Every structure is written in structure tokens, then in C-alpha cells.
Amino acid sequence: MQQVIAGIDGHYRFLDLPGPEAEIMPGIQWGAFEHILSPAFWVSQSWMQDDGSEIDFTLTQSLREEVITCLLGGHGAPAEVGLAASARVLDALASQGSGHLSQARLEALLLEPLTVKGRPVRYRFARQRAKYLAGALVGLDDIDEANLTDVELRDALCGLPGIGPKTASWIVRNRRASDEVAILDVHIIRACEHMTVFPAGSDPARHYLDLESRFLEFCSAGSVRASVVDAVMWHTMRSMGRKLLASLIDTPNCNGEALPLLSWGDQQCQDQAATATVAISAADPAVRAAAG
Structure with missing residues (x-):
């Protein structure tokens, strides 16, 4: 088991996740939550941004x-x-x-x-x-x-x-704020291909509904809202520089292990990774809604 601790507004929340080697979906391991782009990372980041209240994604009035x-x-x-x-x-x-x-x-x-x-x-x-x-x-x-x-x-x-x-x-x-559909743009596709939730070379123009079903299955397996995961993935992937993404996604068999977010023993943080992976704030609906 691995435990995620989030300090929000002076209060602590705790999330227990299966161990890194356990499978979140058949053939897909959870990975460590402190490793960028792992399933555990996305689940924990989404959990930290979701307090269970209704989220307003609307950009307009009608x-x-x-x-x-x-x-x-x-x-x-x-x-x-x-x-x-x-x-x-x-x-x-x-x-x-x-x-x-x-x-x-x-x-x-x-x-x-x-x-x-x-x-x-x-x-x-x-x-x-x-x-x-x-x-x-x-x-x-x-x-x-x-x-x-x-x-x-x-x-x-x-x-x-x-x-x-x-x-x-x-x-x-x-x-x-629907969790019944998914916005599968290039950022979501790339993140899901990296986790092997989607196969390499996935084409949403041809297989949108099949890929959407896989994405919703991933969110359900992680017990997180699809609308929140979608927004968090979009913002995080969009915020990363090309060099960082290349080092993670274009490196064979790399699931974030080469670039940990935080070394808990000495509290050393790699600035570029930390900056790039600050998850989107639940209090910023305009940016979240613009995720498309």
C-alpha cells in the first residue's frame, strides 16, 4: 500500500492506494504516486483537486x-x-x-x-x-x-x-460537469498512451468512443471523477516543457522513475518537475473549463 497526504486549508487528507506493483487495470500497474505520469500520480493529483463538491466548468451562461x-x-x-x-x-x-x-x-x-x-x-x-x-x-x-x-x-x-x-x-x-463523456485531446491521448491505457498510435478520429470507454474505465478503477481527471491531465501535460515530456514519454520503459517529483528523505525537489506538475486549482473554473 502507498499513502498520499494532502494539506489543504490547514487540514490533512489521506488517500490509501494499492502498492506500485498492483494493477489498476489488467496489465497496467499503479506505479508510485510520486512518479510523474504514472496511474497513481494522476489518481492522487485528481483526488487532491476534488473535494467532492459540485464543480463549475461553465465558461458561459447558455x-x-x-x-x-x-x-x-x-x-x-x-x-x-x-x-x-x-x-x-x-x-x-x-x-x-x-x-x-x-x-x-x-x-x-x-x-x-x-x-x-x-x-x-x-x-x-x-x-x-x-x-x-x-x-x-x-x-x-x-x-x-x-x-x-x-x-x-x-x-x-x-x-x-x-x-x-x-x-x-x-x-x-x-x-x-459530466463524468459520462471525455475530452480526448492530444494531451489526454499522450498521457493515456504513456500509461498504456490507450495503445500506441491511438487515433481518436477513428476510435473515439472506444478510447473514451477506456478512459472512463481508468477513472472508475481509480475512484476519481472523469471530469476532474480530464482537466488535471490537460493542464499538467500542457504545462510541461517539451524537454521534460520527451525525457518521460519518449524514453522506453520509463514511467516516471527517471524523474521523481520528491525525495522524501531529504526533501529534495527537482524544480522543473515540481513547477510543471502543479495540478490545476479547483478554484479556477475558467482555466479548467478551457481544457479542450
Whole structure:
């Protein structure tokens, strides 16, 4: 057995995990919780960020606004750029006073440079996403969110232009803090391949539902909420530098043993690893919700 101790707000919490050699899933060992990217690491990091209360992942106030934000923040758009683009579109939507914007109007909004961290940035997919978004805003009129389960809502959203299972799952997770779907972006895929929860070379474009099922099985085996694991994995993997990731993921048979987070005897900490693996704060829903 291994025990994780977390000091939060002056109180201590304790988590007992099976030993490193025990299996969390058939053929997959827990590993040591202090080893970066091991199953025990992800379970313990997620446990530390989850106090059992309801988590607010929402970025906006309505399904329509969430679709805009997640579609514009999808594949190839850094989170900060996607949020800036969606803020501009939402402002225009509010000024117009209706739920629709034309493709031409959306394209004009997205072609104009955005300001991100004090500097001008161009949105790379202005024409393509404007076309998708115009169609999605019209298609949303036919979706009755209140009468759909999480998976049914995800499936309905997948019928909208430009929205695949990852973006649809992101919308559902944000709206409902759902643990029934998973946002399988490149960061989650890479972390799960490293643990061998996913096979090497996994392609979510072809096998999304199968991979999602494996991810949810992993979360269930670790007794942690899928929505929290997804957010913690995304933030942690995104925060790591390429050199650190290469040293862990691209090294054969390495599950973090080559780079321990902390040596308990003398309290020595490797600064780069510690900085990179500070888990996302449960009190920061905007960044957590932007995990897509």
C-alpha cells in the first residue's frame, strides 16, 4: 500500500492506494504516486483537486454561448486565442440581440486581429470556423437540451457543422460537469498512451468512443471523477516543457522513475518537475473549463 497526504486549508487528507506493483487495470500497474505520469500520480493529483463538491466548468451562461466558445477553441486554436475569439463573437451576438450571426459577419469578426496577452494575434481558421459556426447556431434551434442525457446531448451536438465528439464532449462536460463523456485531446491521448491505457498510435478520429470507454474505465478503477481527471491531465501535460515530456514519454520503459517529483528523505525537489506538475486549482473554473 502507498499513502498520499494532502494539506489543504490547514487540514490533512489521506488517500490509501494499492502498492506500485498492483494493477489498476489488467496489465497496467499503479506505479508510485510520486512518479510523474504514472496511474497513481494522476489518481492522487485528481483526488487532491476534488473535494467532492459540485464543480463549475461553465465558461458561459447558455448552451449557445458554450457552443460558440468551444467550437472556436477547438483543434489548432490555443485556449487563450479561442477565448479571445469567442468573447468577440459573444459581444457581437449580444449587440445584435438574436441567436444567429451570418457567415459573412462571423468571418469579418474572426479575421480582425485579436489581442492576446497584450499583443495582436490572428485567428488561424477564420473562414472555416465562420462557416461551421453559422450552421451550428442555426442547428442549435432543433436541440432540446433539457430533455437529453449527457450522452444524448453529445450525440446531438455531433450533428452540428464542425463539431465532432471531442468538441461535443467538451461542451457537455462544461455545461453539466459530466463524468459520462471525455475530452480526448492530444494531451489526454499522450498521457493515456504513456500509461498504456490507450495503445500506441491511438487515433481518436477513428476510435473515439472506444478510447473514451477506456478512459472512463481508468477513472472508475481509480475512484476519481472523469471530469476532474480530464482537466488535471490537460493542464499538467500542457504545462510541461517539451524537454521534460520527451525525457518521460519518449524514453522506453520509463514511467516516471527517471524523474521523481520528491525525495522524501531529504526533501529534495527537482524544480522543473515540481513547477510543471502543479495540478490545476479547483478554484479556477475558467482555466479548467478551457481544457479542450
